[in-house]
Amino acid sequence: MTPRVKQNLRSLAYPVGTGVALLALWYGLIALFRVPGYVLPAPHQVLGAVWTERGVLGPAAFITARGAFLGFLAAVGAGFLLSLALGFSPRIKLSFYPYVLILQMMPVTILAPIFVLWLGQGLPSIVAITFMIGFFPVVANTTMGFLSVDRNLQELFTVCQATRIQEIRYLRIPAAMPYFLTGMKIAGTLAPIGAIVGDFLAGSAKDGVGGIGYMTISYFSQLNTPALFATGMVACVMGFIFVGGVNWLHWFLLRNWHESIAKRE
Amino acid sequence: MRPFPRLSVAAVLPLLLPLFLGGCGKPESTPAADAAGRPGPTLTKVILQTDWFAQPEHGGFYQALVKGYYRDAGLDVEIDQGGPSVRPQEIVATGRASFAIGRSDDVIVFVSRGVPLVMVGALMQRDPQALMFHEESGIRTFKDLDGRNLMAVPGSNFIPVLERTFGIRLSITPSDFGMSRFLADNNFVQQCFITNEPYYVRKQGARVGTLLLSDSGFSPYRVWFTSRQYAREHPAVVQAFTAASIRGWRDYMEGDRTETDRMIGVLNKQMLPDFIAFSVEAMRTHQLVAGDPARGETYGQIRPARVQELIEQLTAIGILTQPLKVEDVFDPGFLPGEAR
Numbered sequence: 001m002t003p004r005v006k007q008n009l010r011s012l013a014y015p016v017g018t019g020v021a022l023l024a025l026w027y028g029l030i031a032l033f034r035v036p037g038y039v040l041p042a043p044h045q046v047l048g049a050v051w052t053e054r055g056v057l058g059p060a061a062f063i064t065a066r067g068a069f070l071g072f073l074a075a076v077g078a079g080f081l082l083s084l085a086l087g088f089s090p091r092i093k094l095s096f097y098p099y100v101l102i103l104q105m106m107p108v109t110i111l112a113p114i115f116v117l118w119l120g121q122g123l124p125s126i127v128a129i130t131f132m133i134g135f136f137p138v139v140a141n142t143t144m145g146f147l148s149v150d151r152n153l154q155e156l157f158t159v160c161q162a163t164r165i166q167e168i169r170y171l172r173i174p175a176a177m178p179y180f181l182t183g184m185k186i187a188g189t190l191a192p193i194g195a196i197v198g199d200f201l202a203g204s205a206k207d208g209v210g211g212i213g214y215m216t217i218s219y220f221s222q223l224n225t226p227a228l229f230a231t232g233m234v235a236c237v238m239g240f241i242f243v244g245g246v247n248w249l250h251w252f253l254l255r256n257w258h259e260s261i262a263k264r265e
Numbered sequence: 266m267r268p269f270p271r272l273s274v275a276a277v278l279p280l281l282l283p284l285f286l287g288g289c290g291k292p293e294s295t296p297a298a299d300a301a302g303r304p305g306p307t308l309t310k311v312i313l314q315t316d317w318f319a320q321p322e323h324g325g326f327y328q329a330l331v332k333g334y335y336r337d338a339g340l341d342v343e344i345d346q347g348g349p350s351v352r353p354q355e356i357v358a359t360g361r362a363s364f365a366i367g368r369s370d371d372v373i374v375f376v377s378r379g380v381p382l383v384m385v386g387a388l389m390q391r392d393p394q395a396l397m398f399h400e401e402s403g404i405r406t407f408k409d410l411d412g413r414n415l416m417a418v419p420g421s422n423f424i425p426v427l428e429r430t431f432g433i434r435l436s437i438t439p440s441d442f443g444m445s446r447f448l449a450d451n452n453f454v455q456q457c458f459i460t461n462e463p464y465y466v467r468k469q470g471a472r473v474g475t476l477l478l479s480d481s482g483f484s485p486y487r488v489w490f491t492s493r494q495y496a497r498e499h500p501a502v503v504q505a506f507t508a509a510s511i512r513g514w515r516d517y518m519e520g521d522r523t524e525t526d527r528m529i530g531v532l533n534k535q536m537l538p539d540f541i542a543f544s545v546e547a548m549r550t551h552q553l554v555a556g557d558p559a560r561g562e563t564y565g566q567i568r569p570a571r572v573q574e575l576i577e578q579l580t581a582i583g584i585l586t587q588p589l590k591v592e593d594v595f596d597p598g599f600l601p602g603e604a605r
Contacts, residue, residue, distance in 0.1 A: 038378045113441060117449055121414060121438050204414060205437045208425065217439055218420035222584065223354070223378045 041226040049226035050233060056209050057234045063203075063211040065238055067123060068195035071130020072246075075187050078131070079138025080180060086139070087146025087172055088164075097143070104136040108194070112201045125202035126211070130194035134187030138180070145179025146172050181250045188246030192239045212238070308341035309502050313489070314362035316347040319532035321544040322460055322487075323366070325388060325554070328525045329513025338505040346532065349442050354380060357492050363499075364506060368392060369567075369594075370422045370485040370575055376594045377585040381493035384572075385599040386507045386565045388514060389487035390556025391479045393548070394423070395459040399451045400472040407431045407481050416440050416447075416455035425582040426483040447471070460547040464540055477551060485575055486567055496596060507599045511565035518545070518554050518564075565604035567595055 023043055029035060030042055037045060050057065082100070086093040112129050119125045149172055157167050199213025210218070212235050219227040315323050326344055329335050335342040345362060347353060353365030354375045372382050396415065398404045404413075411433035417424060418440045428435060440455070444462055447453045448469055457463065463473045478484075489510065496503050517525060522545070530536045548554050556562025569591045576594070579585050597605060 036379055038375075038380055113443070113445075116441075117445060120450075200439060201441060203439060205419065207434065208437075210419065210437070210439075214419050214437075214439060217418070221418055221420035223375050223380065225378075 038223050038225045041229055045226040046229040046233065049224075049230035053227050053230055056215060057230060059209050060212050060215045060231070061234050061238045063209075064192065064195045064199060064213065064235070065242065067126035067198060067211065068130055068191040068238075068242060070123070071127045071194055071198075072134055072187055072191040072242075074127060074131045075134030075138055075191070076184050079135050079183065079187070080142055083139050083142035083146055083176070083180070084168070084173075086143045087176070088168065093143070093147075100136070100139060104140075108132050108197065112198065116202045119202075121202055121204050126195055126198035129198035129202065130191050133190045133194035133197075137186035137190070138183035141183030141186070142176055142180040145176030148179075149175045178254065181253060185243075185246055185250055189239075189243055192235065192242050196235065306339065308336065308339055309499075310341045310343070311335075311364065311502060311506060312343045312345055312362040313506075314345045314347060314351070314353045314356045314365040316351070316353050316365070316367055318346050318348060318535075319344075319529045320461070320536060321526070321529065321541050321548070322389075322393060322458065324517040324522065324525060324529070324545070325514025326366075326510060327513075327528055328517035328520075328522065329509050331525045331528055332513065332516060334509040334512045334516075335506070338509040340502070340505055340509065342506070354382060354490075357490065357495075358382060360492065360495070363495055363502070364489050364491050366487060366489045368394075368485045369488050369572065370483075370579060372488060372490050373572075373576060373579055373589060373594050374422065374584055377579075377587050377589055382490050382594075383493050383496050384486075384488040384490045384567060384595045385496070385503055386510060386604070387486040387488045387567045388510070388565075389548075389553045390562045390566065391477070391551060391553045392485050392487055393458045393460045393477075393551070393553050394479075395457055395475045395477045396454055397447065397457040397462055397466070398454045398474050398476075399447075400474050401451045402454070402474075404454065404474060404476075407476060408433060410435060410454065412436075413452075413454055414438055416453070418456065421456070422579060422582065422584060423478050423481070423483050425584075426578055427478075427481055429582060430482055444469075459551060460544040460553070463547075464543045483575075483578055484571070486571070488567065496599075500599070504599045507565065508601050511601065511604060514554060515564050518549070563604055565600060567597065567600065569595065569597065 026040075026043055030040060041049070086097060086100075108129060111132055112125075115125045115128045115132075119128055153171055153175075154167075157171055162170070195211065196213040196216075199211035200217065203210045203214040205214050205218075208218070209215075212231060215231050216228065219225075219231060313326055315326070317323075319327065323344070326342075330342055330344060345356075353362070353367050354371065356362045357365045358375075358380045366388060369384060369387075372384050376382055396410070404410060407427060408431050410427070411431075412435075414436040415424075416438040419437060424435060424437060427433065444455075444466055447455050447462075447466060448471060455462075457475070459475050459477055463475055466473050489507075491503055526536075526538065526541050529541065530538070552562075555564050556566070572591045572595050576585070576589050576591065580588070
């Protein structure tokens with residue numbers, strides 16, 4: 001065994017060891033206090049529920065992921081465009097930014113029922129709620145990016161008599177990219193949560209199958225606690241895949257960005 | 266040296282213990298005092314957990330409290346109001362309340378999950394739950410609901426039962442316990458209490474139609490229940506509470522409600538006299554509380570045959586995780602003779 005492999009094994013041993021200890025604690029608590037299954041199901045009961053409810057949880061995860069993805073796309077797209085406008089001119093920023101902040105302060109749980117009134121039940125409302133959750137982190141970060149351009153570079157553009165459009169295109173957008181991607185990462189983490197919150201209020205279910213949020217209420221009202229835990233697990237996996245995708249995009253875009261800079265010089 | 270003291274498991278676990286073992290002790294007793302302040306006989310402290318804010322649908326319990334029927338029975342009853350996030354079944358199961366109210370189908374499902382509950386009496390022979398729709402929607406019967414969107418509590422047992430009974434398909438929207446969406450859309454259908462929401466939406470000018478769920482062939486009771494342990498350890502309290510509650514309900518529906526309604530109005534500011542009158546009238550019209558005397562139904566009664574039918578309906582939709590018998594969910598021993 002090379003030292004490298006040895007070290008990898010050791011760094012794997014820690015989380016695995018913690019996992020085993022937590023599982024033992026979980027079983028131990030149940031046995032020691034005779035916790036009934038409807039309060040705290042055992043790990044194998046949760047896995048069993050993932051399996052027995054797979055016909056419901058699979059489609060549920062898909063429904064929620066779809067809402068999260070569309071809301072995320074809308075938040076990123078609209079957020080970028082608004083930041084571009086805010087970064088374009090200080091006057092636009094002065095006029096509109098306070099209202100963006102006011103809107104941001106509005107809790108999405110209060111906006112959700114209003115969206116449902118306006119947009120009706122189902123996907124459009126869920127997308128709108130997800131959008132509202134992801135939009136502001138994108139705007140705040142990206143605007144910050146547009147405005148924090150290196151002063152020397154800006155002066156260089158002025159000296160070279162670059163047009164406003166050129167300045168935006170070749171200076172401000174590239175400079176804002178890392179900020180934008182950070183905003184996008186935050187939006188990506190929030191999007192599944194937004195879609196689940198949206199599902200609580202605006203979701204709908206056919207044949208007893210709705211999104212993750214809908215199934216949560218349904219299992220809760222039926223006291224199907226193992227399935228409730230299973231829903232949590234599925235939501236967690238879905239969140240990981242989603243955030244993983246966004247992180248990959250982050251890496252992918254930034255890598256390209258570095259190369260484009262290199263080419264231009 | 267360690268940076269901070271180790272928390273021993275033995276030190277932490279006892280702190281968690283009450284979470285699981287709450288309420289094992291004997292019921293507290295408080296000495297009662299008569300009007301002159303002289304100590305009277307010792308009363309047993311009992312908590313009733315309701316499923317919603319104070320409303321006429323709980324009237325009989327408040328009547329028994331106001332008129333002193335509980336005190337006459339040796340009980341010092343406290344009524345804790347419920348709400349959208351209150352789970353009476355769990356509150357009783359963990360011993361935080363001695364009694365709670367709910368639908369018999371929910372109690373049966375909870376028992377099948379291993380929650381040790383037992384029904385002891387019924388506050389309503391027929392459940393006030395209904396579906397509410399606009400007259401303009403063209404809905405007249407349950408069959409007309411096919412393919413429609415319905416706002417209801419997800420996981421409600423009546424949904425798959427309706428779909429099965431009438432061969433229909435429903436889309437379900439999670440209930441927001443409000444009425445604004447209903448008012449905004451003439452095709453909106455939602456779960457309601459026939460004693461409640463129709464009043465408000467009619468006031469807003471909507472032409473409302475209702476279908477009482479108990480007319481669909483799925484007819485749970487509204488019951489009060491206790492935990493198996495409480496029933497075993499305090500049978501006399503359960504019996505006294507049951508008899509006094511039935512007395513309260515009979516009196517609320519047939520006697521003078523003035524004082525009780527005032528109390529409900531104080532506890533829940535939404536309960537204005539006009540609304541309470543509507544609600545009680547709806548309970549009478551639909552024979553919710555005492556049922557149909559022609560069929561031998563009366564205050565408090567729970568019939569084993571109806572419980573059996575309900576168990577069979579719940580089995581058919583696959584919601585029960587284990588087979589149940591009537592005696593697993595209902596103990597008829599606490600009902601007074603005339604209510605059996």
